[in-house]
Amino acid sequence: MHNVEILLDFVQDPYFTDATVAKEQGIIGQEIQMYDDDPGWRAYTSVLANLYPNHPLSQDIAGTVASISEITPDILRAMHAAFYHPTNMVLTVVGNFDADELIRVVADNQAGKAEVVAPQDRITHSDYDLSVVQPYSVKRMDIVRPKGYVGLKGATSIGEDAAGLRLELATRLFLELIFGDSGHTYADWYDTGVIDDTFGYEFTVGRGYNFALFSGDATDPNRMTNAIMQALHGFEDNPDVNADRLARLVKASLGKYFASLNSLETIANQLASRAFGTTNMFDYPAIMADMRLDEVVAAGRQLVNDDGVTILHMLPATEEEA
Numbered sequence: 001m002h003n004v005e006i007l008l009d010f011v012q013d014p015y016f017t018d019a020t021v022a023k024e025q026g027i028i029g030q031e032i033q034m035y036d037d038d039p040g041w042r043a044y045t046s047v048l049a050n051l052y053p054n055h056p057l058s059q060d061i062a063g064t065v066a067s068i069s070e071i072t073p074d075i076l077r078a079m080h081a082a083f084y085h086p087t088n089m090v091l092t093v094v095g096n097f098d099a100d101e102l103i104r105v106v107a108d109n110q111a112g113k114a115e116v117v118a119p120q121d122r123i124t125h126s127d128y129d130l131s132v133v134q135p136y137s138v139k140r141m142d143i144v145r146p147k148g149y150v151g152l153k154g155a156t157s158i159g160e161d162a163a164g165l166r167l168e169l170a171t172r173l174f175l176e177l178i179f180g181d182s183g184h185t186y187a188d189w190y191d192t193g194v195i196d197d198t199f200g201y202e203f204t205v206g207r208g209y210n211f212a213l214f215s216g217d218a219t220d221p222n223r224m225t226n227a228i229m230q231a232l233h234g235f236e237d238n239p240d241v242n243a244d245r246l247a248r249l250v251k252a253s254l255g256k257y258f259a260s261l262n263s264l265e266t267i268a269n270q271l272a273s274r275a276f277g278t279t280n281m282f283d284y285p286a287i288m289a290d291m292r293l294d295e296v297v298a299a300g301r302q303l304v305n306d307d308g309v310t311i312l313h314m315l316p317a318t319e320e321e322a
Helices: 002-011 016-034 037-052 075-082 100-113 164-179 184-191 221-233 243-260 264-271 282-289 294-303
Strands: 135-139 148-151 200-208 209-217 308-316
Touching: 002 100, 002 209, 016 075, 037 135, 037 209, 037 308, 075 243, 135 264, 148 221, 164 184, 164 200, 164 209, 164 221, 164 243, 164 282, 184 221, 200 243, 209 221, 243 264, 243 282, 243 294, 264 282
Parallel strands: 135 308
Antiparallel strands: 148 209, 148 308, 200 209
């Protein structure tokens, strides 16, 4: 249990000095500059800025070289006291251990810690407003092959309860039905050169926001992003949207889920990621096994809205836009 005590002390007993902060500012400054040179990261953050211009998501989480230079040990200590508070934390432990002994170790460790200030409420910045979305932008960098991105802003809140988890999973299945690499759409696009093997999509859910993102390298990014939009508009006529394919995707997803239980790290990460809601990773199988095509289609209808779309093309610095 000694390692658990080290972890608790590491998180709750900060050590900030002028020297350590200055050293870290230099390291983070180099990381910021490195990401500024990364076309994929620049495009990703630009898409978020297009979707959420009035939300913290529009700002790079690392800040800027100028903004981090203003951080002092006093600022860090105040931030830590306000937010790194036991009432805002969850300890997740997975493995072969005595639960009663672990509880005793944690209780003894916490008993010796004094609360400096009262915890601050966690602030949620919700943004489901589609009217602010910037529909199109172009970025240029020193790249050889262009990139295309389609961002799709969710207009419906996805909560941290069972209904929210069900909607999230239904939306993920919807995207896999249309754009998964085992479907006809992906195969046709790949065979005709619309996409290459860099194409992919993701669906991100956070407190107060959710969005889908499609991206990839393409000889003609306009052709690729147009194809994505056509697939979204015509998804209800897509032959891959059927109960048999959905059943296969559900089985595949459940297979990956049960295989993931062989990893203690995966279990811990999944439990921790839903620690502040009313569901956890063990609710996943029952919801997936009960998923119906009609609710997957309904999730797609809810997500697909032209008002929530942004398209971004990343082009070589010397290339003219098509």
